[in-house]
Amino acid sequence: MKALRTALTLRGWLLLGALCVLAVVLALATNPQYGPDSRIYLAWTYWYLGHSPADAAQLSYDYLHDDPGLVNCWTCWRPDFRTSFFTGQYAIVVGPRLLLPVLSAPFVWLFGPSGMLVAPIVGYALAVLATVVLASRLWGQRWALVAGAMMLLPIFVSRWSVVAQTEGPAFALVAVPLLLLPLARRASRRDVIWYVVLVVVGLLNRQFAVALPAAVGAAWLLVAIRDRSLRNPWLPFAFWGNAVGLAVLLVQMLVTPLLFAGDDLSLSERFDDLAEQYFGVRGVAAIPDVTWFVIHSDLDRMKADLPLIVLLVGALVAVVWRFRSEISALAAGAFLVVSAINVFEFWPAGFRYHAPIVPILVLAVVALLADLWGPVRRRPSRSSEAAPPESGPPESGDPPRSRWAVGLPVHAWVTVGVVTATCLAVFASSSSFYGRTSLYHLAWAYRFLGFSPAEATTRTYDQLSSQPFFATGCTGGSCWPANLFAVHGSADPNLTYPLLSAPFVAVLGAPGLLVVPVLAFLATVGLLTYFAARRWGALAGAVTGVTFALCDLIAVSALSGSADMLAIALCAACVFTLPLDGPRSRRALVWFGVLVALLLASRAPAVAILGALGVAWLFGGVRSIRNPWLPYLAVATGLAGAMVALGTVFRPADARYLGTPGIDGLLPADLTTVSVDAVLCAVLVLAIVATPVRAAKDPLAALALGGIVAAIAYEVATGVPAGARQFGPVFPLILLAAMGALADLFERLGPWETSAPTQAHPVAARARAHEAPATAVELRTQ
Numbered sequence: 135m136k137a138l139r140t141a142l143t144l145r146g147w148l149l150l151g152a153l154c155v156l157a158v159v160l161a162l163a164t165n166p167q168y169g170p171d172s173r174i175y176l177a178w179t180y181w182y183l184g185h186s187p188a189d190a191a192q193l194s195y196d197y198l199h200d201d202p203g204l205v206n207c208w209t210c211w212r213p214d215f216r217t218s219f220f221t222g223q224y225a226i227v228v229g230p231r232l233l234l235p236v237l238s239a240p241f242v243w244l245f246g247p248s249g250m251l252v253a254p255i256v257g258y259a260l261a262v263l264a265t266v267v268l269a270s271r272l273w274g275q276r277w278a279l280v281a282g283a284m285m286l287l288p289i290f291v292s293r294w295s296v297v298a299q300t301e302g303p304a305f306a307l308v309a310v311p312l313l314l315l316p317l318a319r320r321a322s323r324r325d326v327i328w329y330v331v332l333v334v335v336g337l338l339n340r341q342f343a344v345a346l347p348a349a350v351g352a353a354w355l356l357v358a359i360r361d362r363s364l365r366n367p368w369l370p371f372a373f374w375g376n377a378v379g380l381a382v383l384l385v386q387m388l389v390t391p392l393l394f395a396g397d398d399l400s401l402s403e404r405f406d407d408l409a410e411q412y413f414g415v416r417g418v419a420a421i422p423d424v425t426w427f428v429i430h431s432d433l434d435r436m437k438a439d440l441p442l443i444v445l446l447v448g449a450l451v452a453v454v455w456r457f458r459s460e461i462s463a464l465a466a467g468a469f470l471v472v473s474a475i476n477v478f479e480f481w482p483a484g485f486r487y488h489a490p491i492v493p494i495l496v497l498a499v500v501a502l503l504a505d506l507w508g509p510v511r512r513r514p515s516r517s518s519e520a521a522p523p524e525s526g527p528p529e530s531g532d533p534p535r536s537r538w539a540v541g542l543p544v545h546a547w548v549t550v551g552v553v554t555a556t557c558l559a560v561f562a563s564s565s566s567f568y569g570r571t572s573l574y575h576l577a578w579a580y581r582f583l584g585f586s587p588a589e590a591t592t593r594t595y596d597q598l599s600s601q602p603f604f605a606t607g608c609t610g611g612s613c614w615p616a617n618l619f620a621v622h623g624s625a626d627p628n629l630t631y632p633l634l635s636a637p638f639v640a641v642l643g644a645p646g647l648l649v650v651p652v653l654a655f656l657a658t659v660g661l662l663t664y665f666a667a668r669r670w671g672a673l674a675g676a677v678t679g680v681t682f683a684l685c686d687l688i689a690v691s692a693l694s695g696s697a698d699m700l701a702i703a704l705c706a707a708c709v710f711t712l713p714l715d716g717p718r719s720r721r722a723l724v725w726f727g728v729l730v731a732l733l734l735a736s737r738a739p740a741v742a743i744l745g746a747l748g749v750a751w752l753f754g755g756v757r758s759i760r761n762p763w764l765p766y767l768a769v770a771t772g773l774a775g776a777m778v779a780l781g782t783v784f785r786p787a788d789a790r791y792l793g794t795p796g797i798d799g800l801l802p803a804d805l806t807t808v809s810v811d812a813v814l815c816a817v818l819v820l821a822i823v824a825t826p827v828r829a830a831k832d833p834l835a836a837l838a839l840g841g842i843v844a845a846i847a848y849e850v851a852t853g854v855p856a857g858a859r860q861f862g863p864v865f866p867l868i869l870l871a872a873m874g875a876l877a878d879l880f881e882r883l884g885p886w887e888t889s890a891p892t893q894a895h896p897v898a899a900r901a902r903a904h905e906a907p908a909t910a911v912e913l914r915t916q
Contacts, residue, residue: 138263141270142278145879150282153816154262157292158255163809165293166203167251170210172298173198174228176250177219179235179242188216197247203297225394230386233339234300247298254302258295261305262286264313265493272318272497272519273504275883280503284496287684288442289812294489300340304490307336308346308468312493315350316367317460317519326370333375337382344383345471345491347375352467353460360458360518368460401478408480424477431482437560440684441813442485444553449495451552452502455514465491465498506545507673541664542672550679554659557683558652561693566602567648571626572695573598576647577619578632578786579639587619597644619785627777628786629735631697647695654703655693659683661706662866670877678873687811687858688865697736698862704733705743706866713762714833727769733863734777735787738848739856740863744770745844746837753829753836763833800855807857814858818842821868824875838864838871 138147168176173194180190195211204210218224234253241249262285270278286292294301311332314325336343354372358364409420412427436442449469453462468491476487505514537544573594580590598604631650638646659679667675683689692698711718711726733740747770751763781788808815821838828835841864849860861868 137267141267142275142282143883146275146279146883149879150262150266150279150286152819153283153286154259156815156819157286157289157812158258158296160289160809160812160815161292161296163805164289165296166201167248167296168198168201168203168298170204170207171300172250173204173210174219174224175231175234175238175298175300176242176247178228179238179250181220182235182239183243187220191216191219194219194247221394226390229390229394230338231300231340233303233335237303238298250298251296254298255296257302257304257306258292261309261493264306264309265496268309268312268317269497269500273500276880277500277504279880279883281496281500284441284445284499285492287812287816288439288445288492289810290436290439290442290485291489291492292812294486301486301489303339304336304343305493307332307339307343308490309493311336311346312464312497315353315371321367321371323370326374329371330374330378333379334382337379337386341383341386342472342475342487342490344379345468345475347372347379348471349464349467349491349494350375353463356458356463357460357520361520405478405480421477424480428477428480428482432484435482435484437563438686438810440557440560440686440690443560444556444680444684445492445495445499447552447556448499448502452498452514456498456502456505456517457515459498459501459514459517460519461494461498461501465494468494503549506543506549542667542675546663546667546672546676549676550659550663550683553680553683554656557690558655558693561690566694568598568601568644568695569603571697572601572603572644572647574628575632575635575695575697576639576644578628579636579647581619581786582633582636583640591619593643626697626737627735627781627788630732631700631736632786634700644695648693651693651696651699654699655689658689658699658703658706658866661703661710662869665706665709666870666873670873674873674877674880677876678869681813681817681873682866682869685811685814685817685865685869687808687814688862691858692862698859701733701737701740701863702865704729704736705740705863708733708743709866709870712766712833712837717762723765723769726766727773730770731773731777734774737863739845739860741774742841742844742848742860742864744774745847746839746841746864746867749829749840749843750833750836754833797850797853800849800853803855804849804857807855811858817869817872818861820872820875825871828871828875832871832874834867834871834874837867841867 142150176198177187177190177194180193181187185193195215198204199211212218234250237253238250241252243249245252262282265285266278266282269281295305296302311329314321314329314332333343333347336346350368351372354366354368357366357368405424406416406420409424410416413420413423415423449465452459453466456462469488472487472491476483479487501517501519502514505512505517539547576598577590577594580593581587585593634650635647638649640646642649659682662682663675663679665675666678688702689699692702708726708729711722711729713722730743733743744767747763747767751761751767754761754763777787808818822842825835825839825842829839830836842861845860845864849856
């Protein structure tokens with residue numbers, strides 16, 4: 135308990151606890167909780183509870199045969215399943231995996247088969263706790279909070295943690311042993327003993343647990359080469375962990391067939407047979423084909439999880455740049471071993487095998503960030519997690535000086551740029567760049583170029599009729615009315631976006647519709663990063679830019695032939711003109727009017743900006759009704775009225791939508807859509823919780839509160855589920871309000887440096903000895 139109290143403040147733990155609950159709920163809502171392997175584990179659990187093998191298998195069948203996770207598994211319930219679950223290859227694989235069935239037995243006895251989910255969820259939570267405690271010990275409370283968030287936000291990671299399989303306990307049995315390793319601390323003999331015990335327990339959970347001893351072996355080898363010492367602090371962990379681990383595997387291979395009448399399972403023969411069947415080669419010659427097959431298939435599934443993709447890219451950069459680091463060696467060793475086993479298993483696994491080593495990958499990325507941002511800003515190429523020396527002068531070498539550009543350190547822009555480029559690469563790999571609204575935007579772009587209605591319609595049909603959305607979502611000609619310009623099916627004004635896109639459409643055709651969204655995306659990332667950095671510091675700016683880019687349903691999904699991203703960029707630009715800290719000049723008000731006019735002419739839900747300004751005016755009017763927000767509210771209201779009037783006489787400005795007001799089916803449909811984006815859900819939940827509390831003292835919170843309420847009201851008025859799209863035009867306000875709440879929380883956390891002198895990093899000790907104490911403002915901008 136003392137380690138938990140010192141690792142993070144109560145508010146920090148509450149935030150991570152809420153984020154953990156959110157991650158688990160989203161995983162439960164978007165993913166089946168049982169897979170093909172679950173039927174075996176459930177049957178063995180019933181067997182451990184005293185049922186006969188036939189009865190245990192039947193009980194598993196009764197509960198899981200029609201489960202969504204097994205409904206398409208044609209080989210799960212063979213005619214002999216009542217006996218085969220406990221003999222043959224099933225016994226060889228599952229027999230040694232005692233941990234999950236044994237841990238689940240009391241919960242299955244109490245709650246039925248759903249009790250199988252308890253151990254995985256608890257294991258996932260323990261992994262988060264261990265990762266946070268270790269990050270706090272190494273780099274302080276701020277980075278501990280970042281490490282916890284990085285553990286919880288990738289949806290693929292949380293999904294595997296709430297499946298009735300061995301991944302959940304495997305998370306804990308990778309993360310908890312890391313606390314015992316000589317990472318910026320001196321390990322004792324007791325640490326080695328407990329580490330070996332946990333390795334054995336891990337192998338009783340799944341054989342893939344050999345990744346941890348192998349990773350520790352890689353760390354020992356790195357330190358041996360780096361420090362020219364074979365007998366280094368990692369030797370006992372590497373030797374005993376691998377020796378005992380191999381002994382346990384050998385015992386499992388020899389004893390299991392004797393206990394359960396199992397057959398020998400030759401993985402190499404199975405690999406050769408499958409490789410010859412699918413690629414026509416056997417043995418070593420098949421490895422390149424199988425490797426590419428696994429990588430390509432897994433990446434195709436994982437690209438929808440932007441936080442996970444960014445985490446993997448960051449881990450790769452960290453391992454290469456911090457090549458002298460023990461954590462980098464752990465990450466590289468674990469990843470390579472698991473990848474090799476995955477290839478040897480032949481089939482793509484959708485990150486299933488790699489999920490348990492995510493704590494190590496997270497620590498590698500956080501270590502790089504800590505080098506660049508603090509506590510000591512050390513050159514990554516010189517970093518290590520060696521224990522501090524008993525005595526002697528501090529380590530030589532000076533920390534690098536930060537180079538600044540446009541209000542931020544260069545490494546901040548590089549961080550945001552890498553994440554942005556990754557998101558654009560994911561978007562470029564998509565097979566669908568257009569939607570139904572693209573029909574109207576492209577047609578009006580051609581009209582603005584001077585084409586007749588008939589010519590514009592023909593060109594639009596020729597270029598978009600072959601797109602995936604047209605083939606799958608336009609049954610019965612629903613996307614193609616008789617007269618494209620006689621109805622308004624896009625639900626948005628066809629004014630600002632088609633007009634700006636027209637020059638690019640003239641040169642590129644339909645792909646010209648993508649130019650403005652991509653440029654708007656880059657502009658929005660830059661604007662939000664710069665604004666947050668100027669208001670809360672460079673680190674807050676980088677976190678804001680990265681968070682926006684990772685909101686898949688808001689950012690990457692808006693990179694299509696629609697006005698969504700343009701509206702988001704215009705809202706982000708409006709923030710710079712608002713009276714957040716007092717009255718602004720008349721020039722700022724004029725610029726605000728121009729931007730709001732363009733915003734209202736881009737998307738119909740942009741009327742939510744009126745709600746945002748209205749709430750800001752109300753909270754600002756506690757002392758005086760004629761506060762700085764009144765002119766802005768008046769200008770926006772007048773422009774909205776003018777846009778409605780213009781739409782009655784000028785069809786491109788018409789934003790009327792033929793929906794029926796109501797709430798039937800809205801909430802379930804929206805929750806189903808939004809639940810696949812954990813980052814967006816976290817931002818929305820944080821904003822919804824924080825803005826009512828902070829609205830009286832923070833104008834950004836008041837703006838976000840009004841924008842959320844107005845966006846929901848607009849959706850109810852149209853009666854059409856919009857997922858996250860209705861929040862798009864005011865999402866910059868929501869994001870900045872959430873970041874403001876996080877910035878306040880960061881200010882309440884401990885200092886950048888670790889507090890325990892005996893566990894302090896040697897470079898942190900040198901920094902404290904040779905540098906003057908930094909002020910709070912300086913810490914925020916480092």
